[in-house]
Amino acid sequence: MEKVLSVSLGEIALKGLNRKYFEDQLIKNMRRVIKDIGFEKIYKEQGKIYIEAEEHNFPKMINRLKKVFGLVYISPCIRIEKDEEQIKEASIAAIREKIDKEKINTFKVDTNRADKNFPIKSPELSRQIGGLILQNFKELEVDVHNPDTFLYIDIKQNAYIYTEKVKGYGGLPLGTNGKGLLLLSGGIDSPVAGFLMAKRGLEISAVHYHSYPFTSERAEEKVKDLARILSRYVGRIKMYSVNLLDIQKEINNKCKENEMTILSRRFMMKIAGRIAEKEGINALITGESLGQVASQTVEGISVTNRAVDIPVLRPLIGLDKVDIIDIARDIETFETSILPFEDCCTVFLPKHPVTKPKIEDILKSEEALDVESLINNAIENMELIIIE
Amino acid sequence: MIYLDNCATTRLRKEVVEIMQRSMIEDFGNPSSLHRLGMKSEQKIKSAREHIANFLNVDKNEIYFTSGGTESNNISIQSITNKLKKRGNHIITTKIEHPSVLNIMKNYEQQDFNVTYLSVDTQGYISLEELKDNIRNDTILVSIMHVNNEIGSVQPVSKIKDIIKKINPNTLFHVDGIQGFGKVELDLKKWEIDCYSFSGHKIHGPKGIGGLFIDKKHSLLPLVFGGNQERGLRSGTENLTGIIGFGEAVRVMNESHKIESNYVIELKEYFARKIETEIPYIKFNTSLDKNSSPYIINISFKHVRGEILLHYLENKEIYVSTTSACSSKGTEKSHVLKSIGLGNEEIEGSIRFCFSYENTIEDLDYTVKVLKESVEDIRQITMR
Numbered sequence: 095m096e097k098v099l100s101v102s103l104g105e106i107a108l109k110g111l112n113r114k115y116f117e118d119q120l121i122k123n124m125r126r127v128i129k130d131i132g133f134e135k136i137y138k139e140q141g142k143i144y145i146e147a148e149e150h151n152f153p154k155m156i157n158r159l160k161k162v163f164g165l166v167y168i169s170p171c172i173r174i175e176k177d178e179e180q181i182k183e184a185s186i187a188a189i190r191e192k193i194d195k196e197k198i199n200t201f202k203v204d205t206n207r208a209d210k211n212f213p214i215k216s217p218e219l220s221r222q223i224g225g226l227i228l229q230n231f232k233e234l235e236v237d238v239h240n241p242d243t244f245l246y247i248d249i250k251q252n253a254y255i256y257t258e259k260v261k262g263y264g265g266l267p268l269g270t271n272g273k274g275l276l277l278l279s280g281g282i283d284s285p286v287a288g289f290l291m292a293k294r295g296l297e298i299s300a301v302h303y304h305s306y307p308f309t310s311e312r313a314e315e316k317v318k319d320l321a322r323i324l325s326r327y328v329g330r331i332k333m334y335s336v337n338l339l340d341i342q343k344e345i346n347n348k349c350k351e352n353e354m355t356i357l358s359r360r361f362m363m364k365i366a367g368r369i370a371e372k373e374g375i376n377a378l379i380t381g382e383s384l385g386q387v388a389s390q391t392v393e394g395i396s397v398t399n400r401a402v403d404i405p406v407l408r409p410l411i412g413l414d415k416v417d418i419i420d421i422a423r424d425i426e427t428f429e430t431s432i433l434p435f436e437d438c439c440t441v442f443l444p445k446h447p448v449t450k451p452k453i454e455d456i457l458k459s460e461e462a463l464d465v466e467s468l469i470n471n472a473i474e475n476m477e478l479i480i481i482e
Numbered sequence: 483m484i485y486l487d488n489c490a491t492t493r494l495r496k497e498v499v500e501i502m503q504r505s506m507i508e509d510f511g512n513p514s515s516l517h518r519l520g521m522k523s524e525q526k527i528k529s530a531r532e533h534i535a536n537f538l539n540v541d542k543n544e545i546y547f548t549s550g551g552t553e554s555n556n557i558s559i560q561s562i563t564n565k566l567k568k569r570g571n572h573i574i575t576t577k578i579e580h581p582s583v584l585n586i587m588k589n590y591e592q593q594d595f596n597v598t599y600l601s602v603d604t605q606g607y608i609s610l611e612e613l614k615d616n617i618r619n620d621t622i623l624v625s626i627m628h629v630n631n632e633i634g635s636v637q638p639v640s641k642i643k644d645i646i647k648k649i650n651p652n653t654l655f656h657v658d659g660i661q662g663f664g665k666v667e668l669d670l671k672k673w674e675i676d677c678y679s680f681s682g683h684k685i686h687g688p689k690g691i692g693g694l695f696i697d698k699k700h701s702l703l704p705l706v707f708g709g710n711q712e713r714g715l716r717s718g719t720e721n722l723t724g725i726i727g728f729g730e731a732v733r734v735m736n737e738s739h740k741i742e743s744n745y746v747i748e749l750k751e752y753f754a755r756k757i758e759t760e761i762p763y764i765k766f767n768t769s770l771d772k773n774s775s776p777y778i779i780n781i782s783f784k785h786v787r788g789e790i791l792l793h794y795l796e797n798k799e800i801y802v803s804t805t806s807a808c809s810s811k812g813t814e815k816s817h818v819l820k821s822i823g824l825g826n827e828e829i830e831g832s833i834r835f836c837f838s839y840e841n842t843i844e845d846l847d848y849t850v851k852v853l854k855e856s857v858e859d860i861r862q863i864t865m866r
Binding site for chain 1: 796
């Protein structure tokens, strides 16, 4: 009887001919998070991925694997040969281990016979093993509707017996869906937006805008901390840090006060668009949620959207703040996002920002600015920070 | 680098670093150990205590080592009130104390103590009349900050003592000397101060070490119990390296502080005059007469957020402090500047410059130049 970790795949299983590509990317991502813990082997067997490693490392591995997108469940299992006696022995061992860990009264056996050559059919095997467990553990009863624990039996090339299913995030393996550039601020929304798109397989880079010395270096440290938390899910992040102060000063000098925010947003989009183009990135990602602030009205969004040709993904667009906060808590960015940080940038915040800007007006306002050279200067002076 | 944040902390003197390094590598024994190495450490502590006692002109048995100013304030106030609470429950302090005093008082108010917070005038001085009117039979403690850490006002400690002793001789007098120690005139014995708190890192000594003077006629009970170090008042293995560094910092200061202090007075006057001529729309929140600390000057720049100016200066490697910080949740405003009657805008635009013997006239010239340029740049945006 050997212990291995099994990993169940979600949507990947539906991928038909591309399935191998997705599986290989997933295995690559899994290797990356567990390589420093150490493992013997990773192999595929009829729809699942298995890891051979030292059992005492399982909890640590599960904890890391949970954050790898594309996997739905992780289970520590007993691996045995497809032999009736061995299956019985392992089933009793698995139940005994479960009882040692927690109080259970009821159970249900759930057999999945992928190898149709195995002589005993699933319901029959479940019934046999169920009876065996009842004989060996007098205190237990069967409950087919709502059992305290399942005993899972997978009959494949080998047989696998397990009781635990630790939930992962699902989604698609990182890197199977191109690259996205996340506009990352210090707030609650943008890290969540990055997380959600990465979960769909998008590889994430980030751009952060600041107004130093009107904002502080501590505020930027906070953004780095958020990127670090995000990198637990998405791996290494290239973060571009762009100083927007000269642009803001110029807008402040030459444009209407109430257009400050919308004009700045357009610059942010344009600069992000340039970076994406240069780096071969396929889309921008923002944390915009319809109606959340003045610049996120549908009119505001359409004006900022017109600043670039590249697609802009807005995964939070239809979510309420409370829903966004729930995800932020779950991925552990919330506590960092709400830390108070010095933010003297409010000197640039208009008292009554326009909520229904018109593209003609905004384009006209931009005519007062040397947009091209402002963007070039900002990009020339930007810093690249690698977050690992 | 031009360091003008010497009220926050100071750079260690070379002599201090050398002696500390030796103690960490060679003479590191536990002073309580019976062997020779332990005894050597015990002697070093003794000599550090003597340097401090010499400087303060008190008996060496009246000096206790603590972890810093905050702990010294806490031991003084809490041990005194623990001892005297049967006699009364009234305490007097001021509105411009450090949080390590104010937060004890806030806590006491919830435990049925009565606390009187004396107000201050626009220069940051308490009114002796108000003090006189508030001392009662059940007043057990007056706790007053000698030099204010934000604006540098120096309270007339000697006169305060006269009033306390005349009206209620049983009232004890604690002075928070953390910003004043070694920087302004002090006579613990003549001024009949019962407890005096001071700290190592404000005088070019190490962080994590402080001192407490308790007049020998008082015996105070500890707040923390253990192996009875520091004559039972503060248990815990002594911070040997810190104590040795502190002792050395005081020894050197004893030789040089008169010259250094005269030099710093000149710096402050020069700086104030220069700023006044170079930069318009400013307000000195520190009085420029001889009554304020030579080490501190607090200035409000109109139409400027102090914190933005701080970052402009930091960008040129000039380090200062603001007394209020912008935050994503609004602005945290200084209770001291509020107490001297400043408006919100003046509070938000304030910067504190704190000098040391290390600063030069050239440093200040450069600082004023950068200040002038930065203030102009910021005002272009904010005054639009």
